[in-house]
Amino acid sequence: MTLSLQPVEHETALRRFGGQVVVVTGAAHGIGRACALRFAQEGANVACLDVDDAGNSATAEACRRYGVGTIALHCDVSRESDVAFDIAQVMSRWGRIDALIAAAGIYTGGLLSEVTLQQWQRLLEINLTGVFLCNRAVAPIMIQQRSGSIINISSMSGKTSWAGTHEYSASKSGVIGLTRSVAMELAPYGITVNAVCPGNTKTELVLRAARQNAPREGLTVEEWLARRAADCPMKRLAEPWEIAGLCAFLASEDARYITGQAIEVDGGMVMS
Numbered sequence: 001m002t003l004s005l006q007p008v009e010h011e012t013a014l015r016r017f018g019g020q021v022v023v024v025t026g027a028a029h030g031i032g033r034a035c036a037l038r039f040a041q042e043g044a045n046v047a048c049l050d051v052d053d054a055g056n057s058a059t060a061e062a063c064r065r066y067g068v069g070t071i072a073l074h075c076d077v078s079r080e081s082d083v084a085f086d087i088a089q090v091m092s093r094w095g096r097i098d099a100l101i102a103a104a105g106i107y108t109g110g111l112l113s114e115v116t117l118q119q120w121q122r123l124l125e126i127n128l129t130g131v132f133l134c135n136r137a138v139a140p141i142m143i144q145q146r147s148g149s150i151i152n153i154s155s156m157s158g159k160t161s162w163a164g165t166h167e168y169s170a171s172k173s174g175v176i177g178l179t180r181s182v183a184m185e186l187a188p189y190g191i192t193v194n195a196v197c198p199g200n201t202k203t204e205l206v207l208r209a210a211r212q213n214a215p216r217e218g219l220t221v222e223e224w225l226a227r228r229a230a231d232c233p234m235k236r237l238a239e240p241w242e243i244a245g246l247c248a249f250l251a252s253e254d255a256r257y258i259t260g261q262a263i264e265v266d267g268g269m270v271m272s
């Protein structure tokens with residue numbers, strides 16, 4: 001079975017976020033890019049934050065097609081000063097933040113004996129500390145507004161684990177714990193905070209995971225990806241827009257009473 005990693009584009013007829021301001025980290029590629037496009041399609045002004053400036057600008061440009069305001073800001077989410085500077089930029093441009101989608105993340109893996117301390121620390125800095133820094137930066141703004149939605153991208157690996165995913169699983173379980181704690185603190189202000197837990201999704205990240213893990217399992221990259229699709233009850237990988245769809249729902253009026261949850265979009269993987 002040959003598996004295409006080319007994501008399918010999807011346009012929605014919904015338009016729930018006219019005039020709102022949404023910050024998306026990891027916006028240059030994959031799930032973050034799909035989220036930026038989804039919110040732009042639905043009328044939101046979008047601030048795209050990423051370390052990849054070229055990819056980030058391309059996403060902001062693509063969002064502009066929908067007639068919304070966008071900015072592309074350089075951000076390493078593990079750097080406190082980058083996050084603080086960028087959130088201040090968003091505030092000076094629009095004066096409010098209605099939703100944060102914390103999607104920036106990396107994947108590394110390996111057997112326990114192969115994982116260096118540096119590899120462990122770098123992944124946690126980006127996948128967990130980065131989410132903490134972004135949540136902490138937008139919280140006072142949303143508290144003052146007495147409204148807002150924070151959506152942290154965790155993973156099915158935050159709910160279950162496989163061999164060779166030590167630092168990744170730890171970071172994603174950490175995101176779920178952090179999400180619950182922030183949700184408890186911000187609930188009295190009408191702010192919702194949830195984690196989204198994707199299964200294997202057609203992005204560069206899953207390709208990198210395939211390249212790292214396939215040799216250990218005696219498979220080619222294509223075979224590894226096909227195996228992951230076969231493992232899934234729905235027999236396929238997710239499209240990035242399918243993750244973005246849940247993020248948009250969680251930021252919408254229909255989800256005002258949903259907080260502290262970690263919701264899987266995984267075709268039934270964790271359930272099975």
Ligand SMILES: NC(=O)c1ccc[n+]([C@@H]2O[C@H](COP(=O)([O-])OP(=O)(O)OC[C@H]3O[C@@H](n4cnc5c(N)ncnc54)[C@H](O)[C@@H]3O)[C@@H](O)[C@H]2O)c1
Pocket residue numbers: 025026027028029030031032049050051052055075076077078102103104105106107126130153154155156197198199200201202203204205206
């Ligand atoms: N693709 C999957 O199968 C899958 C499954 C579960 C969870 N996730 C999670 O979804 C999120 C998005 O991943 P993706 O699959 O779209 O991957 P991706 O590699 O396509 O995109 C990740 C984005 O994050 C950016 N990024 C990396 N380090 C950064 C940093 N320090 N600061 C700012 N930006 C940084 C990258 O430049 C890239 O644009 C990640 O948190 C990932 O762990 C992905």
